[in-house]
Amino acid sequence: MNVPLRASVKCSECPIRHRAVCARCDEDELALLEKVKCYRSYQAGEVILWRGEDLEFVASLVKGVASLSKTLEDGRTQMVGLLLPSDFIGRPGRERIDFDVTATTDVTLCCFERRPFERIVHETPNVAKRLMELALDELDSARDWMLLLGRKTAREKIATFIEMLVRRSTVTDFNGVQHDLSLPMTRDQIANYLGLTLETVSRQFNALKKEGIISFSDRRRFEVRDIAALHDATGDDADGGLID
Amino acid sequence: MNVPLRASVKCSECPIRHRAVCARCDEDELALLEKVKCYRSYQAGEVILWRGEDLEFVASLVKGVASLSKTLEDGRTQMVGLLLPSDFIGRPGRERIDFDVTATTDVTLCCFERRPFERIVHETPNVAKRLMELALDELDSARDWMLLLGRKTAREKIATFIEMLVRRSTVTDFNGVQHDLSLPMTRDQIANYLGLTLETVSRQFNALKKEGIISFSDRRRFEVRDIAALHDATGDDADGGLID
DNA sequence: AACAAAAGTTGACCCAGATCAAGGTACATC
């Protein structure tokens, strides 16, 4: 549902309080934001924003996974961004976006009307600064992704993708070992993310499974059995690769 | 040569005065920057910054073309950014970069020592704001590029590349028709940019030539003969594609 | 429980673009 709901969660108790656009805010600044925020929810598959549409709100992603994607004339599409909790949608000074934003899983957003938000950005250096950091982080991951799309083999792409999920979940969950991770999307969406077809994604997952590097408990849930072999399969050098 | 030269060009007469990081500065703010700037020159092929190296300066690109590139363990490389005059190198709050920066042609930089520059960013909202705009522009073109790398055919990649050169030169030169444009790099570097091999780049250029869409006067200089056919070959829809 | 729809797997085949190889061309240096 894209019906705005008055905020039910207090900012101070928000799960993304310390990573989102509000991360650097003090209590007073937070109060400003709290006054203009509202929540919206979307079901998996729902389009959150269409390319070219006027942005009436900007938002922090609170829960779930969303994706940014671009489409060619004949319908080929490529994901150009993956949004996880604490990532931001919309940019100061931009009233349109040049890609579609779709809910990959069920999603909850913390939305701010664009105009009031831009005033706050203007008057609150801590928000402006955090927005800059978020933009630079996105730029870094866009560049890692370009290396992946331009030069990696199908196997390397899949291995890199899994490694990224492992890293992100560590950051999110604070558990040293990760067994039982879950894919946040279908094979088709993963193909879209990696510049492959769904058949190739399926084959490469199964190849890594056969080699004992990963194992699946069901279609979505898996476990990394050999993290070193997984890393070798990414093609990245020891220190390099995705840093988030 | 990477020997810093005391500024010889006055900011007020600088060719990138109105597009670079200083674009929004008033005279007083400009004076602040002028005090800490110096010029450096690099020859085509020279590495400006190595990945991982400590950034001692940040800089605006004044003249020439530079590229950002990433490398896999086995030596495959992919360009992840192309810097043209007025583009910026280095980011506030980051003391390292995760890619190499190389002079593609002879290059002149307007450099600022990192520390003093960061103080100025902190105290000059007009600089901070402009830096944000530049970062967002880079993010947009990174995303167009991801679509290109992930989903476009060799022909579409080459056509898109040429179309970008046409657009950029229009913006730079303010001449309605562009005959006699020039490639800022070798076939090898173009391949690197587009996620292709140099042989494929050569073949696709010659295919477009045979079809009468472009023509070459020498290896570097060319002319677009049929801009509509060129656009058709990019795979982008009418309004979409690279916007810079 | 039966059925339908969505998601995933597997095999056969094919082709765009990589790879390998051999020349050709333009410019710099002596």
Place this chain on the structure above:
DNA sequence: GATGTACCTTGATCTGGGTCAACTTTTGTT
């Protein structure tokens, strides 16, 4: 004007991953 070197072109061949197609498994609905 000869020699070297970097750059580019062109042809022959190979192959990773796309395409097409059939089938299986899971999930949701009546």
